[in-house]
Amino acid sequence: ETGVTQTPRHLVMGMTNKKSLKCEQHLGHNAMYWYKQSAKKPLELMFVYNFKEQTENNSVPSRFSPECPNSSHLFLHLHTLQPEDSALYLCASSQERRNGELFFGEGSRLTVL
Amino acid sequence: KQEVTQIPAALSVPEGENLVLNCSFTDSAIYNLQWFRQDPGKGLTSLLLIQSSQREQTSGRLNASLDKSSGRSTLYIAASQPGDSATYLCAVGDNNNDMRFGAGTRLTVKP
Numbered sequence: 001e002t003g004v005t006q007t008p009r010h011l012v013m014g015m016t017n018k019k020s021l022k023c024e025q026h027l028g029h030n031a032m033y034w035y036k037q038s039a040k041k042p043l044e045l046m047f048v049y050n051f052k053e054q055t056e057n058n059s060v061p062s063r064f065s066p067e068c069p070n071s072s073h074l075f076l077h078l079h080t081l082q083p084e085d086s087a088l089y090l091c092a093s094s095q096e097r098r099n100g101e102l103f104f105g106e107g108s109r110l111t112v113l
Numbered sequence: 114k115q116e117v118t119q120i121p122a123a124l125s126v127p128e129g130e131n132l133v134l135n136c137s138f139t140d141s142a143i144y145n146l147q148w149f150r151q152d153p154g155k156g157l158t159s160l161l162l163i164q165s166s167q168r169e170q171t172s173g174r175l176n177a178s179l180d181k182s183s184g185r186s187t188l189y190i191a192a193s194q195p196g197d198s199a200t201y202l203c204a205v206g207d208n209n210n211d212m213r214f215g216a217g218t219r220l221t222v223k224p
Contacts, residue, residue, distance in 0.1 A: 048211065102159065102204070104156040104159075
């Protein structure tokens with residue numbers, strides 16, 4: 001496999017559920033990112049990890065919890081979400097945080113009922 | 114705080130036409146600028162990356178220019194095709210490579 005892979009592609013959850021989004025990159029990159037894309041709004045940066053260390057938390061509510069066990073994998077744990085959290089969640093990677101081109105996955109479409 | 118604006122929000126052209134998409138940003142102290150393409154319901158595909166020291170980049174029918182002093186970038190698409198129909202996003206990177214995105218231009222190329 002090549003590139004950035006996200007699973008699941010679609011997720012429907014209730015407000016009391018706990019679920020996780022997974023991202024895996026096969027590019028040998030050291031920085032990974034979570035972005036949120038809501039309808040008719042620009043992409044919003046949520047979290048940044050550089051060499052497995054979280055370097056940015058862009059004032060994201062605590063109901064979103066990221067995890068980066070190694071440079072190739074990134075998770076977004078979700079719990080007690082709100083309907084307004086429904087969006088496309090995109091994972092991206094780059095060589096390092098301060099260097100280079102961003103490569104995105106296909107996204108996970110989340111619907112919160 | 115960096116703000117990125119893309120005009121127009123939507124554009125419809127006949128096949129074969131050359132076209133220009135615009136991106137403007139408020140803070141000229143950028144590290145790089147990247148153009149992406151996004152098809153409906155899909156992720157972003159990187160088209161061109163311009164470093165702050167560069168003036169333009171070319172890939173096939175695409176040419177992106179950067180004028181930092183005026184806070185502008187353009188994406189030129191030559192001989193447009195229906196397969197070029199997508200949303201085009203501009204993103205501006207700061208020294209941490211944190212990218213600030215525009216809202217995009219939705220392009221439709223009619224056969």
